[in-house]
Structures are given as C-alpha cells and as structure tokens.
Amino acid sequence: MTHLVVVGASLAGLRAVEAVRGDGFDGTVTLVGAEEHLPYDRPPLSKEYLAADECPDPRYREHATFADDLDVELVLGTPASALDTSARTVTVGDRSISYDGLVIATGAHARALPGTEGLAGVHVVRTLDDAIGLRGALRDGNRKVTVVGAGFIGSEVAAVARSLDLEVTILEALDTPLVRAIGERMGRALTRLHERHGTEVRTGVAVDEVLHDDGRVRAVRLGDGTELDTDLLVVGIGAQPTTGWLEGSGLTVDDGVVADARLAAAPGVYVAGDVARWPNALFDDVLDGPMRLEHWTSAAEQGRYAARNAVDPENAKAYETVPYFWSDWYASRVQFVGVAAGDHVEVVAGDDADGGPFTALYRANDRIVGALAVDMRAEVMKYRRLIGRREGWDAALALAAERREQAAAKAAEAKAAAAETTAQDGARA
Amino acid sequence: MKINVDWDKCTGMGMCESLAPDVFEVDDDGSLILHAEEVPDGQEDEVREAVAACPTEALSLES
Ligand SMILES: Cc1cc2nc3c(=O)[nH]c(=O)nc-3n(C[C@H](O)[C@H](O)[C@H](O)COP(=O)(O)OP(=O)(O)OC[C@H]3O[C@@H](n4cnc5c(N)ncnc54)[C@H](O)[C@@H]3O)c2cc1C
Ligand code: SF4
Numbered sequence: 001m002t003h004l005v006v007v008g009a010s011l012a013g014l015r016a017v018e019a020v021r022g023d024g025f026d027g028t029v030t031l032v033g034a035e036e037h038l039p040y041d042r043p044p045l046s047k048e049y050l051a052a053d054e055c056p057d058p059r060y061r062e063h064a065t066f067a068d069d070l071d072v073e074l075v076l077g078t079p080a081s082a083l084d085t086s087a088r089t090v091t092v093g094d095r096s097i098s099y100d101g102l103v104i105a106t107g108a109h110a111r112a113l114p115g116t117e118g119l120a121g122v123h124v125v126r127t128l129d130d131a132i133g134l135r136g137a138l139r140d141g142n143r144k145v146t147v148v149g150a151g152f153i154g155s156e157v158a159a160v161a162r163s164l165d166l167e168v169t170i171l172e173a174l175d176t177p178l179v180r181a182i183g184e185r186m187g188r189a190l191t192r193l194h195e196r197h198g199t200e201v202r203t204g205v206a207v208d209e210v211l212h213d214d215g216r217v218r219a220v221r222l223g224d225g226t227e228l229d230t231d232l233l234v235v236g237i238g239a240q241p242t243t244g245w246l247e248g249s250g251l252t253v254d255d256g257v258v259a260d261a262r263l264a265a266a267p268g269v270y271v272a273g274d275v276a277r278w279p280n281a282l283f284d285d286v287l288d289g290p291m292r293l294e295h296w297t298s299a300a301e302q303g304r305y306a307a308r309n310a311v312d313p314e315n316a317k318a319y320e321t322v323p324y325f326w327s328d329w330y331a332s333r334v335q336f337v338g339v340a341a342g343d344h345v346e347v348v349a350g351d352d353a354d355g356g357p358f359t360a361l362y363r364a365n366d367r368i369v370g371a372l373a374v375d376m377r378a379e380v381m382k383y384r385r386l387i388g389r390r391e392g393w394d395a396a397l398a399l400a401a402e403r404r405e406q407a408a409a410k411a412a413e414a415k416a417a418a419a420e421t422t423a424q425d426g427a428r429a
Numbered sequence: 430m431k432i433n434v435d436w437d438k439c440t441g442m443g444m445c446e447s448l449a450p451d452v453f454e455v456d457d458d459g460s461l462i463l464h465a466e467e468v469p470d471g472q473e474d475e476v477r478e479a480v481a482a483c484p485t486e487a488l489s490l491e492s
Contacts (some may be wrong), residue, residue, distance in 0.1 A: 005449070013480075171470065296484050297444060304481065309440070326442060333459070335443070377459040381447035388447075407457075 001100050001311045002027040005090055007080045008105030008242075009033025011041070011296065013175060014060055015303030018105045020311050021070050027100070029072045032092050034079035034106075037128055038063065045131035046156040049327050050138060051163055058128060062406075076183055080106075083249040084122055085266045101268050101310030101384030104246070104257055105303060108239035108274040108294060109335035116210050121217035122233045125153055134234065142232070145169075146220060148207055150177030150191070152327045154236025158199050161234075167180045169200045169228065171207060171220070181189035183340045183362070185352070186372050190334065192355030193374070197330045238293060241275045255291040261318035263306045268313070270306035275301035281320045282388065286341045286364040295325040322388045330357060335379060337384040338370030348400035349376060349407070359383075361396050379403065430468040431491040432476065434461065438487035445479035445488060452476055 004020060006013045009031050011310070017029050033039070040058040048056055066072045070355040075092055083092040089096045106283055110124035121142075123134040138161060141263070145161045147154045150172035161168045170177075178187040194201050206223035209387075210233065219229045251265050252258040255278035260263040264276055271278070277292040294301075298321055309316035327334040332355075342364030350358030356374030361383065363369065371383035386396055432452065441459030445452070449472060454462045468476045468490070481489040 014484065297460045297482055300481065300484075323446075324447075333441075337447075374458075377443060377455050378457045381443035381450075381455065384447040387449065 001025075003030070003031045003099050004028070004101045004103070004307065004311055005032065005097055005099035006103040006105060006307065007032045008103075008107055008273070008275070009035070009039050009074070009076060009401070010105065010107055010273070010299075011039065011060075012105035012107070012299040012306070013103070014039040014301035015073050016105060016272060016298045016307035017070055019304035020307045021072070023308065025311050026065065029070070029154060030075060030097060030099075031066070031072050032078075032090065032097070034077075035127065035129075036077045038066075038074075038076070040128055041127060042126070045291055045386075046125045046126065046153045047160065049131050050125075050157065050160045055135070059201050065154065070320060079245060081245050083246055083251070083269075085093050085250055085269060088268060101301070101307075101313070102263065102270070103306045103310055104269065104271045104275060105273045105299075105306070106242040106245070106275050107299075108241050110235070110239055111237050113207065113210065113233075113235045113237065114232070116235065118215070119210065119217050120215055121210050121212075121231065122210070122235065124235050125157060126239065137232055143167055144229060144231045145234060146171060146228060146230040146232070147234045148220075149173075149234055149236035149238065150194075150203070151238060152178070152181070152325075154234065155190070155194065155329055156327060157236065158194065158235050159197065162197050162330070164197050168198075169202065169230075170194065170229075171205050171228075172201065175204045177201070177203065181340060182336060182372055182412050186340075186360055189352035189355055189358070190329070190374070191330055192353070193329050196355055197254050214311045216295045232281070239274065241292065243275065261320070262309050263302060263314040263319055264309065264313075266318065268310065270310045272302035272306035276302055276306075277391055278302075278319065280323075282319065282390070283323060283339055283341070283369065286339065286369055291323075291339075293323050293325075294421070297321075297324045297325055322384050324384065332375050335373045335377070335380045336370065337380055338362060338368070338387045339364075340370050340372075342369055346397075348397070349379065349404060350374075351411075359400075363393050363396075366393050367391060368393055430473070430476075431466060432463065432468060433489045433491055434463060435487045435489075436461075438485045439483075440485055440487075441483050444482040444484060447474040448479040448482055453479060 078093040110126040116122045147170045176187040209221040211219040259278045279290045305319045344363040352358045359376045373380040443455040
C-alpha cells in the first residue's frame with residue numbers, strides 16, 4: 001500500500017487521514033475536497049455559529065497541521081468527478097489521481113425546495129458558506145422567519161431565531177415531526193419544546209408555492225391556499241448523500257454507497273460518514289437492512305475504520321455501533337442513542353408531556369434498542385452501554401429504577417440540607 | 430499517560446463515559462467528572478476511543 005486517497009475533506013475524511021498517520025502509515029496520503037475551506041465542524045453551524053455574537057472558528061485544524069504534522073497533500077476547491085475502480089483512479093478537474101486504497105467520504109448535501117433556486121432570502125444550512133449567509137440574514141432586520149421542515153437542523157435554526165427575538169413559524173408536511181428519527185410519541189414531546197418557547201409549529205401542511213418579488217422571497221402559499229408572509233425562508237427538508245460523481249463507477253448506490261460490514265464497497269474502496277450505507281451488526285435482529293447515519297460520532301469513527309481497512313485490507317475490521325446524536329434546542333439538550341425501532345416506548349424518568357426533562361427507552365425484540373433524553377445528561381450514556389451489550393428490556397428497567405432511587409435520595413439529601421440551613425438561620429435570628 | 434480535559438470545550442456530551450465509564454462520568458447538570466487523572470492500566474484502548482469520540486475535541490492524552 002503506497003497511496004491512500006480520501007475523497008471528501010470534512011469530518012470523516014479528516015479522521016481517516018489522521019488515523020492512518022497516527023498508526024505510522026508512511027505512504028502518500030491525498031485528501032480531496034470540493035470546498036475551498038479546510039475541514040470544519042458542521043454541528044455548530046446551526047447552533048453557536050448562528051447564535052453567538054462572536055463567531056467561533058469552526059475549522060478543525062490549521063493548514064500547517066496537514067502539511068507538517070500529517071504530511072497530507074490537500075487538493076481543495078474542485079470536486080472529484082469520476083471513479084474508475086478497475087484502473088484505480090479518481091478524476092479531479094483535469095487531474096487523474098491513482099490510488100492503492102480509496103476512502104469515499106463525500107457526505108451529504110442539503111435538499112433544496114423546488115422553485116426556490118436563486119431566490120434571495122431562502123437559506124439551507126449544510127456548509128460554512130450557508131451558515132455565513134444565514135447568520136447575516138438573521139441580523140439584517142428581517143423579522144419573520146419561516147422554517148420548512150421540523151427536523152433537527154430546522155428546529156435548531158428555529159430555536160436560534162427565537163433567541164434573537166424573531167417571529168418563527170415551522171411548517172411540517174407530516175402530522176408529527178421527527179417520526180422516522182424518534183417515533184411518534186417522542187416527536188410530539190419535542191414539538192412541545194418549540195411551543196414552550198413561542199415558536200409556532202404547523203404540522204400536516206404542504207408548501208405549494210414560494211412567492212417572491214424581484215427575486216426575493218415574500219410569502220409561502222400552503223396547500224389549503226393560505227398565504228404566509230415571511231422575510232426569510234429556511235429550508236430544512238433533509239440531506240441527500242453525495243453520490244452523483246460515482247455514476248458509472250460500478251459501485252452500488254442506493255440512498256448512499258452500499259458497503260459491507262467492513263465498510264468495503266469494492267476492492268480497495270471503503271466508505272465513511274453520511275454517504276455510507278452499511279450493515280450494523282448490533283441491530284441485525286431489528287433492522288431490515290443496511291443503515292445510513294447522518295451523525296457526527298459515526299462519521300468520525302467510520303473515517304478511522306475505513307482508512308485503516310483501506311491501507312490494511314487483510315486485517316480489515318467490521319464496524320458496528322450504537323448510533324448517537326445530540327441536538328440543542330433553546331437551552332435544552334436532546335440526546336438520542338441507538339435506533340428508534342420497536343414496539344414500545346417507555347418514559348422512565350421525568351415527564352414528556354411538557355417537553356422534558358425526561359428519559360424515554362425504546363424496546364424491540366424484548367431488548368433495549370434506543371434511548372432519548374431531554375436535559376438528562378447523566379442518563380443517556382448509561383443506556384448506551386446496555387444497548388451495546390444487547391441487554392434485555394428487564395435490565396434496562398432495572399437500571400431506570402436504580403437511577404430513580406438515586407435521584408430521590410439525592411433530592412431528599414438536598415432538601416434536608418436546605419432545611420438545616422433554614423433552621424440555622426432561624427436560630428441565628 | 431495523563432488525561433487532559435479542555436473544560437472550555439467540554440459540553441457534557443458523555444461519549445467519553447459510554448466508552449470508558451471508569452474514567453469519565455457526566456453529572457446531572459452536564460458537568461464532566463474525571464474519576465482518574467492517569468489512564469488506568471489495561472484501559473488504554475477504551476480511553477483512546479473516548480478521546481477520539483468526543484464531539485467537541487475536549488480530550489487529549491499526554492505521555
Ligand atoms: C447544520 C448541521 C448541524 C448538525 N448537527 C449535528 C448534531 O448536533 N449532532 C450530530 O450528531 N450530527 C450533526 N450533524 C451531522 C454531522 O455534521 C455529519 O454527520 C458530519 O458532518 C458528516 O461528516 P462527513 O465527513 O461524512 O460528511 P460531510 O460533513 O457532509 O462532508 C462531506 C464533504 O465532502 C465534500 N464533497 C462532496 N462531494 C465531493 C466530491 N465529489 N469531491 C470532493 N469532495 C466532495 C463536501 O464538499 C464536504 O465538504 C449536523 C450537520 C449539519 C449540516
Ligand atoms: S465526550 Fe467530550 S464533551 Fe462529552 S463529556 Fe466527554 S469530554 Fe465532555
């Protein structure tokens with residue numbers, strides 16, 4: 001193995017090159033990225049980056065790190081346009097780059113709302129440039145913000161816009177937001193968080209047309225004919241894996257590049273991150289087929305696995321994981337581990353009626369397969385371990401009971417301490 | 430090996446705890462409790478995984 005090529009210079013691509021260099025791989029490493037920017041962190045783009053007065057720098061590493069510490073050739077600013085798996089070459093602009101091992105980490109891109117191309121006042125949030133544009137627009141005297149899609153990114157943008165005291169409406173085509181990600185009951189519970197903070201959520205509505213004046217969005221017309229005036233339109237209707245450049249490569253593409261358990265898509269070709277679809281063995285009893293995640297943690301981990309497997313295919317390791325993602329809404333932290341499959345969801349701590357704090361567990365095949373926590377930061381990772389060990393539902397309920405007892409004891413202690421202080425104050429008076 | 434936490438970066442995400450619970454634990458209010466300053470013998474792999482998995486890159490190791 002002499003030349004590792006990584007296509008896609010974001011989280012998965014970065015972790016790929018860092019992993020093999022960290023292991024002492026001394027061949028040539030090339031990292032190809034479509035964007036001009038050095039690899040940067042996306043989660044803040046719909047959170048702190050929009051909300052904070054001072055913009056944090058989202059780049060992971062400096063130029064010098066790639067050149068000096070990692071000895072990686074960066075090819076930025078031009079997308080790879082073709083892959084030839086028999087000749088083992090990647091085309092980038094007018095250059096053909098030969099590889100011995102290849103990691104595909106081209107991620108996903110935001111889906112656009114048809115009919116909004118080129119309109120001012122319409123934003124998606126996927127890239128740093130998107131976020132720079134939206135950050136400015138949220139501070140340009142625009143008052144009314146309409147978010148299309150009540151998914152995680154749309155919800156985060158809505159929360160930021162509310163914190164800037166703007167009027168925010170979320171439009172969601174489904175009757176319950178986030179059904180696929182976290183199920184119906186929990187989708188409703190999270191919607192309460194929006195309502196609690198003065199964000200209007202309208203579900204079961206279709207956007208029929210985006211109305212504009214002089215190339216600038218003015219209003220949206222809904223399925224029932226009503227027109228909703230707006231200054232900004234934020235489109236959060238999901239992301240699509242970036243696989244267009246692989247047409248004709250012979251790889252299997254089906255909502256992502258399909259790979260095996262070792263993330264291999266073809267001899268010498270491995271996939272990682274949002275673009276990858278692979279069988280996650282931990283859930284083979286509850287999922288119908290291979291899965292694709294759009295989560296920070298799995299993208300980082302798959303980047304490492306894919307690159308290590310690419311430079312040492314004989315010892316390639318299978319990747320399995322308990323998926324994890326988080327999302328920040330208003331001051332609340334939402335955390336999810338596992339998969340939202342199964343026949344039953346049980347709230348084991350707190351109360352979901354008003355949007356939290358609470359912890360909910362997901363059951364499938366009589367084992368715990370998922371956990372959702374809102375402002376229960378001490379809880380969720382304890383369940384992640386149970387899920388990873390394929391523990392039964394009883395074990396999950398036992399842990400929940402134990403945690404409740406601990407919380408009650410702690411609360412009683414705090415109460416006693418408070419009473420003591422009051423008594424002392426009274427004695428002193 | 431010494432474990433370093435950049436407390437300004439840590440947001441109590443808890444990934445570290447799920448991978449190396451003997452060393453890391455997140456409290457109810459989201460603050461990280463470090464149960465060990467040094468990587469315990471035999472737990473090098475877990476701790477390395479935890480360092481790599483932290484979404485805010487708050488953890489590092491010093492040998
Ligand atoms: C706004 C936002 C908020 C998020 N918040 C969270 C969160 O709170 N929690 C969480 O767990 N996850 C979150 N995520 C998801 C997380 O950021 C992604 O899972 C992660 O970025 C995936 O990394 P990746 O490297 O696989 O792909 P990407 O980050 O999508 O990067 C792919 C890169 O490949 C480049 N590329 C595409 N095509 C080509 C080509 N042909 N040639 C060369 N380069 C190409 C792209 O330009 C891009 O830079 C968020 C994502 C976004 C956009
Ligand atoms: S994973 Fe990182 S952010 Fe989360 S608690 Fe551990 S150190 Fe803090």
